[in-house]
Structure formats: C-alpha cells, structure tokens
Amino acid sequence: MFPYFIHISQFFHQIDFGAIKYSGSYDGKVIRNLNNAKLTMAKEGAKGGILLAQPLSEITMLDVFLAVEPGKDLFKIHTDVTFQGQEVDDVKQKVIHHLEGAEIAMQNYLKDIRLTDLFHEERKG
Numbered sequence: 691m692f693p694y695f696i697h698i699s700q701f702f703h704q705i706d707f708g709a710i711k712y713s714g715s716y717d718g719k720v721i722r723n724l725n726n727a728k729l730t731m732a733k734e735g736a737k738g739g740i741l742l743a744q745p746l747s748e749i750t751m752l753d754v755f756l757a758v759e760p761g762k763d764l765f766k767i768h769t770d771v772t773f774q775g776q777e778v779d780d781v782k783q784k785v786i787h788h789l790e791g792a793e794i795a796m797q798n799y800l801k802d803i804r805l806t807d808l809f810h811e812e813r814k815g
Contacts, residue, residue, distance in 0.1 A: 720758055721740060723757050723758050723759075723760055724740075724754075724757050724758070726757070726760070727753065727756065727757030727760070728743050728744075729742070729743055729744065729749055729753060729754065729757050730742055730743055731743050746804065746805040746806045746809070747804050747805070747806045748804070749804065749805045750800060750801045750802070750803060750804055750805070751800040751801075751803040751805070751808075752797055752800035752801040752803075753801075754805075755800060763793060764793045764796050764797065765789045765792065765793050767785070767786055767789055769782045769785075769786065
C-alpha cells in the first residue's frame, strides 16, 4: 500500500554494494536529487526518513536514473584522441551518432520498467 516509508539509515544499509567502494556522503546527494525530482519526500525528526512521493507503479527506472544523475547522459562520450585528421573525425562522428542512438533506445527501454517490476509484489504497509 502507498505510501512507503523507510528510515534513511535502513535504506542504504539494506543495499549490498558488494566490492563497490561506497561513500556514505553519497547518501545525501542521492536523497537530495530524488527529492528535487519529486520522487521522494524527506520527513525530519526522530521518526523521520524518506517517503516515496508516488506509488512504485508510477516510478520508472528512467525516472530514478535521471533523478540520481541529473543532467548527465547515459553514455559519456570521450572524443579526445591523440590521432588527428578527417578520417579520425569521421569515425568519431559515427561513434557519437551510434552511441546517441543507443542512449535513446536505452531511455525508451528504462521508461517502460516500473519499480514494481523489480519486486514480486508491492510491500504491504
């Protein structure tokens, strides 16, 4: 049942980051970005935490990605190469064109995946 509430200390400690180095200071940045994107609301106080601003069924993976990494492309394209010349420029343009197409395809794919699709069923609250 909506809304879901989880205390911030539980949220990031329930995620298994495996071998990935994880910075606790990143929590605040992620939460701020999710709040700015209107995906979550922060509740202050002893019983505070994070409250989803929308049901899981209305939030897509694309929404989350764009919220966590606002203003960033899905693919970062590096075109600084030591080689120069028209052929190199032509290849760079083709690579950029194909990666831009792949980014559009990935965005279309991610916008069709709802957070409820990631769980067997929504949590009962």
